Amino acid sequence: MTRKPLLINTHEFIKQSLEIHGKIRASQILAIQDSLYASADADEVSYTLSGDQSYRGKPSLKLDLAGQVTLCCQRCLGEMRYPLVSSTWFEVVADESVIPELDEDDEMDYIVASTQFDVGALVEEELLLSLPLAPKHEEGACTGDLSIMTGQKQNPFKVLEGLKAS
Numbered sequence: 716m717t718r719k720p721l722l723i724n725t726h727e728f729i730k731q732s733l734e735i736h737g738k739i740r741a742s743q744i745l746a747i748q749d750s751l752y753a754s755a756d757a758d759e760v761s762y763t764l765s766g767d768q769s770y771r772g773k774p775s776l777k778l779d780l781a782g783q784v785t786l787c788c789q790r791c792l793g794e795m796r797y798p799l800v801s802s803t804w805f806e807v808v809a810d811e812s813v814i815p816e817l818d819e820d821d822e823m824d825y826i827v828a829s830t831q832f833d834v835g836a837l838v839e840e841e842l843l844l845s846l847p848l849a850p851k852h853e854e855g856a857c858t859g860d861l862s863i864m865t866g867q868k869q870n871p872f873k874v875l876e877g878l879k880a881s
């Protein structure tokens with residue numbers, strides 16, 4: 716499934732202090748498919764992108780995410796509701812050469828100005844970065860029963876062998 720690009724002109728967007736609100740389905744993002752729980756299809760995350768000025772007075776885009784994503788706990792494979800709230804500032808620069816060297820004290824993110832900036836791609840990337848790499852329930856809070864799940868799961872090759880034999 717291809718996503719319809721949502722393009723903005725970063726310069727105009729910031730100059731006019733525009734705002735875009737939208738929703739994105741977690742299951743649309745291929746890169747997080749493996750971390751999602753089976754029932755996560757309906758999970759939606761709302762986003763707001765606004766044109767503003769950073770605390771340094773530079774033209775910026777601010778991206779807010781809010782929602783809940785159902786992840787799959789890496790320890791018990793059980794369902795894990797993960798509340799997501801994030802707010803990220805991106806200073807918009809004229810070209811890549813202006814982006815400062817990576818500085819650990821610098822918490823600012825950067826975007827290169829564009830007349831056709833893809834908002835959807837930014838939202839997807841930020842959502843991806845906001846999720847834990849290996850989601851796990853709190854210690855002792857696992858709910859899924861891994862032993863039963865693995866016990867029931869049939870090895871597909873064994874099943875094939877069984878079919879061949881018969």
Ligand SMILES: [Zn+2]
Nearest residue numbers: 788791852857
């Ligand atoms: Zn767990």
